[in-house]
Amino acid sequence: MNRGPRIRERRSEAVTADLTAVVVAVTDGEPRVLTLDATAGELERLPSGPFEPRHRTLEQGLRSWVESQTRQTLGYVEQLYTFGDRDRQVPSAGAEASRVLSIGYVALVREPRQSAAEGVAWRDWYRYFPWEDWRHGRPPVLDAIEPSLRAWAAAAPGPGERRARAERLAVSFATDGGAWNEDRVLERYELAYETGLVAEAYADGAVAGQGPPRGVGGEPMAGDHRRILATAIARLRGKIKYRPVVFELLPPTFTLLQLQQTVEALAGLRLHKPNFRRLVEQQGLVEDTGAVTLGTGGRPARLVRFRREALLERPAPGLSVRATRAAGSGGS
Amino acid sequence: MNRGPRIRERRSEAVTADLTAVVVAVTDGEPRVLTLDATAGELERLPSGPFEPRHRTLEQGLRSWVESQTRQTLGYVEQLYTFGDRDRQVPSAGAEASRVLSIGYVALVREPRQSAAEGVAWRDWYRYFPWEDWRHGRPPVLDAIEPSLRAWAAAAPGPGERRARAERLAVSFATDGGAWNEDRVLERYELAYETGLVAEAYADGAVAGQGPPRGVGGEPMAGDHRRILATAIARLRGKIKYRPVVFELLPPTFTLLQLQQTVEALAGLRLHKPNFRRLVEQQGLVEDTGAVTLGTGGRPARLVRFRREALLERPAPGLSVRATRAAGSGGS
DNA sequence: CTCAATAATACTCATTTGGAGCATAAGGAT
DNA sequence: ATCCTTATGCTCCAAATGAGTATTATTGAG
Numbered sequence: 001m002n003r004g005p006r007i008r009e010r011r012s013e014a015v016t017a018d019l020t021a022v023v024v025a026v027t028d029g030e031p032r033v034l035t036l037d038a039t040a041g042e043l044e045r046l047p048s049g050p051f052e053p054r055h056r057t058l059e060q061g062l063r064s065w066v067e068s069q070t071r072q073t074l075g076y077v078e079q080l081y082t083f084g085d086r087d088r089q090v091p092s093a094g095a096e097a098s099r100v101l102s103i104g105y106v107a108l109v110r111e112p113r114q115s116a117a118e119g120v121a122w123r124d125w126y127r128y129f130p131w132e133d134w135r136h137g138r139p140p141v142l143d144a145i146e147p148s149l150r151a152w153a154a155a156a157p158g159p160g161e162r163r164a165r166a167e168r169l170a171v172s173f174a175t176d177g178g179a180w181n182e183d184r185v186l187e188r189y190e191l192a193y194e195t196g197l198v199a200e201a202y203a204d205g206a207v208a209g210q211g212p213p214r215g216v217g218g219e220p221m222a223g224d225h226r227r228i229l230a231t232a233i234a235r236l237r238g239k240i241k242y243r244p245v246v247f248e249l250l251p252p253t254f255t256l257l258q259l260q261q262t263v264e265a266l267a268g269l270r271l272h273k274p275n276f277r278r279l280v281e282q283q284g285l286v287e288d289t290g291a292v293t294l295g296t297g298g299r300p301a302r303l304v305r306f307r308r309e310a311l312l313e314r315p316a317p318g319l320s321v322r323a324t325r326a327a328g329s330g331g332s
Numbered sequence: 333m334n335r336g337p338r339i340r341e342r343r344s345e346a347v348t349a350d351l352t353a354v355v356v357a358v359t360d361g362e363p364r365v366l367t368l369d370a371t372a373g374e375l376e377r378l379p380s381g382p383f384e385p386r387h388r389t390l391e392q393g394l395r396s397w398v399e400s401q402t403r404q405t406l407g408y409v410e411q412l413y414t415f416g417d418r419d420r421q422v423p424s425a426g427a428e429a430s431r432v433l434s435i436g437y438v439a440l441v442r443e444p445r446q447s448a449a450e451g452v453a454w455r456d457w458y459r460y461f462p463w464e465d466w467r468h469g470r471p472p473v474l475d476a477i478e479p480s481l482r483a484w485a486a487a488a489p490g491p492g493e494r495r496a497r498a499e500r501l502a503v504s505f506a507t508d509g510g511a512w513n514e515d516r517v518l519e520r521y522e523l524a525y526e527t528g529l530v531a532e533a534y535a536d537g538a539v540a541g542q543g544p545p546r547g548v549g550g551e552p553m554a555g556d557h558r559r560i561l562a563t564a565i566a567r568l569r570g571k572i573k574y575r576p577v578v579f580e581l582l583p584p585t586f587t588l589l590q591l592q593q594t595v596e597a598l599a600g601l602r603l604h605k606p607n608f609r610r611l612v613e614q615q616g617l618v619e620d621t622g623a624v625t626l627g628t629g630g631r632p633a634r635l636v637r638f639r640r641e642a643l644l645e646r647p648a649p650g651l652s653v654r655a656t657r658a659a660g661s662g663g664s
Numbered sequence: 665c666t667c668a669a670t671a672a673t674a675c676t677c678a679t680t681t682g683g684a685g686c687a688t689a690a691g692g693a694t
Numbered sequence: 695a696t697c698c699t700t701a702t703g704c705t706c707c708a709a710a711t712g713a714g715t716a717t718t719a720t721t722g723a724g
Contacts, residue, residue: 014346015383017433051347051416053431058416082414082435084383084390099385101349101433103414170644181647257700275683277702282681298700299690312502315513322683589671607712609673614710630671631719654712 015099019062020048020225022080022105022232023072025112025122026249029261032112032122033229034070035221044123045222046229051103062105071117072109076248080104080231083224104228106235108248125233126268128218128226132185132233133268134323142173144216145197149173152195182267182321183238189230192217200226236266242316244285247306253289255301256280263319272324283317284310347431351394352380352557354412354437354564355404357444357454358581361593364444364454365561366402367553376455377554378561383435394437403449404441408580412436412563415556436560438567440580457565458600460550460558464517464565465600466655474505476548477529481505484527514599514653515569521562524549532558568598574648576617579638585621587633588612595651604656615649616642 023034023046038044047069055061063074083102112122126133130141149169156162166175172187174180192198196207199220220226239245246262260276280286286304293301310317355366355378370376379401387393395406415434444454458465462473481501488494504519506512524530528539531552552558571577578594592608612618618636625633642649 015349017347017349051433058414058433079413081411082390101383101390167640167644178644179647183647255701272683272685273701274685274703279682294691296700297692298698299692299702301701308499312499312510315511315515320682324684587672604712604714605672606674606714611711626720628671629721630669631673631721633672652711656713 015101017051017058018048018100018102019051019058019065020046020102020104020228021062021066021074021107022046022229023066023070023074023107023109024125024232024236024249025109026262026265027112027122029265031125031265033125033128033232034066034072034112035121035123036069037119037121039119043220043222044225046225048102048225058103059105062103062107066107069117070120072112072120074107074109076108076245078106078235080106080228080235083227102224102228104231106232108245110249110251125229128221128229129185129189129233130216130218131188132182134180134182135264135268135270141216144213145192146173146175148195148197148213148216149175149191180323182269182323183234185234185237186227186230189227193227198226200224233266237268237321240266240318241320242318244306244310244317244319246319250306253291253303253305255293255296255303256286257296257301259286259304263321267321269321269323271321276319279319283319284313285317285319347433349383349390350380350432350434351383351390351397352378352434352436352560353394353398353406353439354378354561355398355402355406355439355441356457356564356568356581357441358594358597359444359454361597363457363597365457365460365564366398366404366444367453367455368401369451369453371451375552375554376557378557380434380557390435391437394435394439398439401449402452404444404452406439406441408440408577410438410567412438412560412567415559434556434560436563438564440577442581442583457561460553460561461517461521461565462548462550463520464514466512466514467596467600467602473548476545477524478505478507480527480529480545480548481507481523512655514601515566517566517569518559518562521559525559530558532556565598569600569653572598572650573652574650576638576642576649576651578651582638585623585635585637587625587628587635588618589628589633591618591636595653599653601653601655603653608651611651615651616645617649617651 021034025032025034034047036045036047047066049061049065049069051058051061055064058079059077062077067073081104083104131139131145133139153162153165153169156165168187168191169175170178171181172184172191189198193201193206196202196209197212198217199212201207202209202211203220218226221229236245240263246259246266249262250258256277257273259280260271260273263276264271284307287307289303289305291303293303353366357364357366366379368377368379379398381393381397381401383390383393387396390411391409394409399405413436415436463471463477465471485494485497485501488497500519500523501507502510503513504516504523521530525533525538528534528541529544530549531544533539534541534543535552550558553561568577572595578591578598581594582590588609589605591612592603592605595608596603616639619639621635621637623635625635
């Protein structure tokens with residue numbers, strides 16, 4: 001196949017490709033993401049680095065950057081999305097800085113090393129999205145957010161735009177009484193950005209003003225890292241429903257409650273225990289190991305392991321997460 | 333946000349980003365993709381071109397290339413995946429050709445212009461994946477493919493690898509009697525590639541030999557375009573189940589049969605008519621227009637339109653596609 | 665003008681799935 | 695022993711789903 005001439009002709013338009021990793025673990029029932037601490041001039045950030053000639057593949061490049069920056073080796077890795085630049089980033093360093101692509105990845109790890117390196121920390125991901133955790137009922141921060149959202153919708157230029165904004169709010173944030181959909185993490189972040197609720201919008205110059213209202217927009221991150229994190233959470237929340245990805249976060253053997261709490265941590269919802277177990281059993285997702293744990297605080301729990309054969313038997317071997325009316329979508 | 337220094341330091345590692353479009357339409361109940369004809373030295377290809385400074389965003393760049401190459405304007409556009417180079421492409425033009433990224437997109441259009449430009453054609457997508465069309469029962473080409481797949485599994489280096497290959501076959505191609513999963517288009521293409529069933533594997537040097545067995549591997553495409561097409565089909569087949577994307581392919585008003593046939597075209601499956609209608613109705617995906625069509629060949633059909641409010645009411649407003657036992661997954 | 669062919673539409677029925685709550689079992693702590 | 699906690703098992707019912715059948719409204723052949 002004669003692609004030579006074509007490729008050469010194209011090389012004139014060069015860009016830089018930044019590989020960025022959302023490395024996820026669940027410890028003590030909390031979802032955590034691997035971050036680099038904020039430094040003098042910069043905010044907290046995700047491990048990342050440019051794609052370089054020494055990297056065999058994009059994914060290899062990513063693994064290499066994460067390891068060198070955090071001493072954490074990665075297991076399961078999945079590409080998320082490639083973000084262009086001018087639609088979001090600030091051309092702070094002049095025109096020549098404007099050709100950067102961010103290729104986002106999500107990685108799952110089982111046993112996070114405690115403080116793997118200096119300046120590296122596993123942080124609760126709800127630190128960055130406080131409105132996403134419904135495990136203890138409706139997050140209070142939503143009451144502080146909603147007025148801003150409604151004001152933004154009301155301030156739309158025309159009636160058509162106003163209706164469009166109201167619909168986006170209804171779909172994403174379940175204003176006007178609809179059901180909260182835990183998957184729409186990215187839409188919600190984008191809305192928060194557009195309405196000036198997150199600090200990044202001001203840093204990028206997308207929204208004018210001093211900064212967001214205090215204490216409601218979640219912790220900011222450098223560049224577009226929080227957007228990449230939102231994409232990762234959305235992807236994971238969607239994927240657990242039809243792919244057995246949760247097991248990448250669990251040790252080889254685990255109890256059903258551990259499994260449930262891991263799913264709950266990711267989804268940000270409380271699930272109905274008996275039904276969750278029934279689902280897991282009838283999907284054939286796990287098999288008994290014979291062993292039991294004692295440190296449960298109650299009756300000992302069976303230890304189970306993931307059953308790979310489930311991949312063959314089910315078209316969509318996942319764990320549908322539907323909140324119990326009790327704690328998930330109901331009141332506080 | 334002080335990103336200046338960091339960005340400059342990274343600019344040394346430049347790559348080229350190629351934007352590639354899978355533009356899809358369904359006409360006469362057949363799924364079609366917009367392609368550029370094969371030329372003297374090259375195979376059929378998808379519209380594509382490099383991301384350039386003049387492009388405001390990645391998506392804008394894509395739209396611009398598609399329009400200039402095919403005179404087709406795009407409606408719905410969605411990014412698919414960014415493919416690195418060394419994992420697949422041949423470094424045919426020397427070392428400097430090895431830093432190309434392909435960013436794949438899928439676009440849906442309603443009314444394909446007939447022969448929009450010279451050298452441009454809407455082609456049935458099953459031309460490239462003959463094993464993916466189960467609307468008339470099991471595709472005969474599978475009988476020709478399976479021996480090659482089994483031989484490849486049997487020829488694995490060790491017993492562990494042999495088992496791994498057999499499992500991949502079982503999952504992707506439903507060998508050993510499992511159910512065919514229409515979503516796994518990409519896995520099947522990758523397997524066909526690895527087993528030397530598709531011409532691209534030889535062109536890339538990934539498989540040694542003259543070329544694939546004749547008449548079974550589907551029509552080849554330039555570079556990694558067929559892989560991108562496989563990704564697009566897989567994405568669409570998955571997405572119709574939880575998002576109302578089909579309507580992007582239909583005119584403003586349509587009949588329920590048209591809707592069903594469009595879904596069937598994408599999924600490559602035959603559906604049970606009464607149940608499909610019931611699903612559409614109870615999901616509230618469409619509403620009556622009052623009008624009817626006559627050219628049905630039988631009783632006139634109601635004309636309906638998409639109901640946007642369904643987006644608000646349902647968490648996953650889509651059309652689950654489960655084959656009827658009759659024609660979909662059953663015998664020929 | 666009647667009848668067959670073709671689709672559209674309506675309805676039935678059995679089975680499965682899914683949400684909710686309750687009952688019982690088996691540990692540890694006091 | 696009693697209570698607390700968690701694991702596990704089971705029931706009930708409503709909704710969704712798969713499959714099949716019946717009826718209705720056109721077109722077109724004879």
